[in-house]
Amino acid sequence: MRAKNLLQPQCQVIIADDHPLIIFAVTKVLENVKEVQLAGSASSASGLLQLLQQVSCDVLLCDYSFDKEGELDGLQLIKQIQDLYPQIKIVVLTAHHDVAIALRILSLKVAGFISKSAGEFSGLPFVIEQVQMGKSYIDPVTLDALTLHQLNNGKSSESLSEIPLSEREEEVLRLFASGMSITEIALHTKRSVKTISAQKKNAMIKLGVGNVVELLDAVKRLF
Structure with a gap:
């Protein structure tokens, strides 16, 4: 983690990513703007939260998932930053390019979404200007995927930024992915085994997965 002190900034930008090459590439694009x-x-979620306590930030270019064990997942990190620093415009950079993850991120009302595979780093000055x-x-590749998803599912544009998992379904998936059984989750949440089973089944249907292996893979990518 490092901080710079420059005089009279017009737009202060922080970059957060656990891949040094991404930080380097983004820095090269923005350093002469x-x-x-x-x-x-x-380079970590904890490092980012510490940095935000030290310097002001207008726009945050933030990875969705940090690989370091014990770090907050992408959804938790975004929510925490929004709670602590509601004035910051968050632009999510992610290697994930499936629609389910894009929808879940956009449901948090972030300012921007850029898939790393879209090759949009050269356009970051424009993106920063727009969110400011x-x-x-939303990068064109992801936007095309969302539009196709909308057409295939007959959804209105208002529902594009929503994913149909309830908070309790999310909770069940997190606990299930952590290794808990249905019975253990029921005891932990003080809900019935039947209710937990139904919430897990509903989540699988909504995520379009047909077995436990696919479910665990989806949860890993989603959270």
């Missing part, structure tokens, strides 16, 4: 100050970078103006940004 006059309207942008690179306020710092972090209060607009949202």
Whole structure:
């Protein structure tokens, strides 16, 4: 983790990613943009939260998942930053490119979403300008995938940023992925085994998975 102190920043940007090459690539794109100050970078979720306590930030370019064991998952990290620093515009950078994850991230009302596979880093100055103006940004590759998903499922544009997992279904999936059995989850949550089984089954249907292996893979990518 490192922080920079420059005078009179116009837009202070923090980069958070656990891959040094991503931080390097983003830095190279932004370092000569006059309207942008690179306020710092972090390679872990905990390092990012510490950095945010030290420097001000207007736009956060943040990875969705950090591989370090014990770190907050992407959803938890975004929610915590939004609670602590509601003024920060969050642009999510992610290697995940499936629609379910994109929908879940967008449901958190982040300012932007960029798939690393879309090769959009050269356009980051434009993205930062857009989100600073209060607009949202989704990279073209992801936007095309979301549009196709909308057409295939007959959903309105208003529902594009929603994924149909309830909070309790999310809770069941997290606990199941941690190694708990249905009975253990029922005891832990003080709900019936029948209820937990139904919530797990509903979540599997909504995620489009047909067995436990596929479910665990989906949970790993989603959370």
